[in-house]
Amino acid sequence: MENYVVTIGRFILEHERRHPEATGAFSNLLYDLSLAGKLISRAVNMAGLAEILGRAGRRNVHGEDVMKLDVYANDVIFNAMDHAGHLCVMGSEEEEDPILIPEQFPVGPYVLLFDPLDGSSNIGANISIGTIFSLHRRVTTGQRDGTLADLLQPGYKQVAAGYVLYGSSTMLVFTTGSGVHGFTLDPSIGEFLLSHPDIRIPLDPTSKICSVNEGYTAKWSSGQRALVQRYRDEGFSSRYVGSLVADFHRTLLYGGVFMYPATESAPNGKLRLLYEVAPMAMICEQAGGKATDGQKRVLDIEPTDLHQRTPVYIGTPEFVDMAGETLAAEGAAVAG
Numbered sequence: 001m002e003n004y005v006v007t008i009g010r011f012i013l014e015h016e017r018r019h020p021e022a023t024g025a026f027s028n029l030l031y032d033l034s035l036a037g038k039l040i041s042r043a044v045n046m047a048g049l050a051e052i053l054g055r056a057g058r059r060n061v062h063g064e065d066v067m068k069l070d071v072y073a074n075d076v077i078f079n080a081m082d083h084a085g086h087l088c089v090m091g092s093e094e095e096e097d098p099i100l101i102p103e104q105f106p107v108g109p110y111v112l113l114f115d116p117l118d119g120s121s122n123i124g125a126n127i128s129i130g131t132i133f134s135l136h137r138r139v140t141t142g143q144r145d146g147t148l149a150d151l152l153q154p155g156y157k158q159v160a161a162g163y164v165l166y167g168s169s170t171m172l173v174f175t176t177g178s179g180v181h182g183f184t185l186d187p188s189i190g191e192f193l194l195s196h197p198d199i200r201i202p203l204d205p206t207s208k209i210c211s212v213n214e215g216y217t218a219k220w221s222s223g224q225r226a227l228v229q230r231y232r233d234e235g236f237s238s239r240y241v242g243s244l245v246a247d248f249h250r251t252l253l254y255g256g257v258f259m260y261p262a263t264e265s266a267p268n269g270k271l272r273l274l275y276e277v278a279p280m281a282m283i284c285e286q287a288g289g290k291a292t293d294g295q296k297r298v299l300d301i302e303p304t305d306l307h308q309r310t311p312v313y314i315g316t317p318e319f320v321d322m323a324g325e326t327l328a329a330e331g332a333a334v335a336g
């Protein structure tokens, strides 16, 4: 039959049926996350009209000005995810400490980490921004509430990872460990429809793209400077949006390499491991790509802090390997 559409609900249900042991909790979690994505998409698309742009008058745990949409997105995700009884604890970029499930709701076996609205400094210029999420299974026992230990798990233990990209269209891209699948929101019916089944990162892309903020060149290690020169010498184009979800999504679909290296002032880079880099790394590996911190596989990093940062090199394996080789040969250490 032609012209049938695969909604995200149908897709999740069909995937759940392939796992007889599935309880449906996982499916409900993903579906609830997609609902949060729709609500945030509506707010992001209305931001210019609703004049809710501009500073919310407070700063987040990292001392960054918080945009009103950040606050809204954080609240939307919390309220979409706190009551269904699938989670025992959450961690958000916007909250310094673990977020517990309110007493009036049951808890469950999963753990959610999220960046509610990444790239929010770009909101005012109508540049694509995104929500990023990471799901783990609970590891603690013996008490109702999940703890920091449930949040501080290495990336290879993720059971799902995904992002919502609020761009020219709103897309939800996620993996549950069986490939990467993209859904595009049809606002006329309010449904995410399967538009990019089984995404695979180009392994030998015709257009080789390097994505890094070269404004920090003077603060890079000699190896990092040599690496970017090597990409230039090999004819790479340069593309940089300054919004992780947009830069990663382009890398995933077109191939190339996205980097946020260490600098003198930020020896661990800027991007956060648990709710930005690790979920992107799972997605990238599931699509046939690679993600390291310059040397080590991102998914093998053992976290010690909820908001810890890591340098990241992510994309087409051959290009990520070039980074490892050059940084090792030319010196990856930044003065700091």
Ligand code: P6P
Residues within 6 Å of the ligand: 118, 119, 120, 121, 213, 242, 243, 244, 245, 247, 270
């Ligand atoms: P820079 C946006 O503020 C963000 O957190 C990521 O989305 C993005 O990849 C990065 O920072 C851009 O940082 O230092 O290049 O402006």
